Structures are given as structure tokens and as C-alpha cells.
Amino acid sequence: MTPGQIAHRTRRAVDAAVHAGRAHGLAVTDAHVLYEFFFFVVHLAPSPVVARVPTVLPRHVDLDHLAGRQRTELDVAAWFADRGSGHPAQLAHTPGAGSARRLLDDVSGS
Structure with a gap:
């Protein structure tokens, strides 16, 4: 990927994370990338919340699989x-396949 393509992918992932956070009632004023490889981890400051935005998925992964994996990640965080390890906040609405589809569409530009 060219530097321009990487910057574009980063902007789209951050925008998707900010949009999802605000849709859940967070006041996001300073989002920044904490990690990026096959997915982005975006801090939705000033809230103590991060969003994980997938950007590279294996071909066999469909939205149902992605939603199930998100559910597992949330279950592990809750466990x-x-x-007493960490303080993950539980949102009133757990993302499902619809949220995954919106995030994938936002990041891919569809």
C-alpha cells in the first residue's frame, strides 16, 4: 500500500470508530490510533473507551462469524x-452483525 492509501484507510477506520462511539452516546473529541495492523484500536477520548475496527479479514469470515467473535471478545472483557482486572465499560447495546456491516462498509468505502 502507498502512504496515501494507508492514510486513507486510517482516516476511514478512525471515522468509523468515532461514529460508532457517538452512536452509543459517547462524547468523542480526540480520537487517536493506539494500534494498527490487521485491525485498528482507536481511543475515543476523552472517554476511557477504545474501539476495535477490523480492516483485513480472511475471505472465510462473514458477518455472522465477525459478530460471534465480537460477542466472545466482549464476554472475555466482562469476565x-x-x-477486578481492568475496567471495561459495557455499552447498553452490544454490537451485532448490523454494527459490523456498518463498520466494514465505512472502512471499505462501500
Whole structure:
């Protein structure tokens, strides 16, 4: 990928994360990328919340699989939080296939 393509992909991932955070009622004023490889981790500052935005998926991964994986990640985070490790905030609405589709469409430009 060219530097311009990487910058464009980064902007789209950050925009998707900010949009998702605001859709869940977060006041996001300073989003920044904490990690980027096959997915982005975006801090939705000033909230103590990060969003994980997938950008590269294997061909066999469909939206149902992605939604199931998101559910598992949230379950694991909740398990750790219940045991006093970290403080993940639970949103009122857990992302599902519809949220995954919107994020993938936002990032891919569809």
C-alpha cells in the first residue's frame, strides 16, 4: 500500500470508530490510533473507551462469524472485569452483525 492509501484507510477506520462511539452516546473529541495492523484500536477520548475496527479479514469470515467473535471478545472483557482486572465499560447495546456491516462498509468505502 502507498502512504496515501494507508492514510486513507486510517482516516476511514478512525471515522468509523468515532461514529460508532457517538452512536452509543459517547462524547468523542480526540480520537487517536493506539494500534494498527490487521485491525485498528482507536481511543475515543476523552472517554476511557477504545474501539476495535477490523480492516483485513480472511475471505472465510462473514458477518455472522465477525459478530460471534465480537460477542466472545466482549464476554472475555466482562469476565476479566468481574475479577477486578481492568475496567471495561459495557455499552447498553452490544454490537451485532448490523454494527459490523456498518463498520466494514465505512472502512471499505462501500
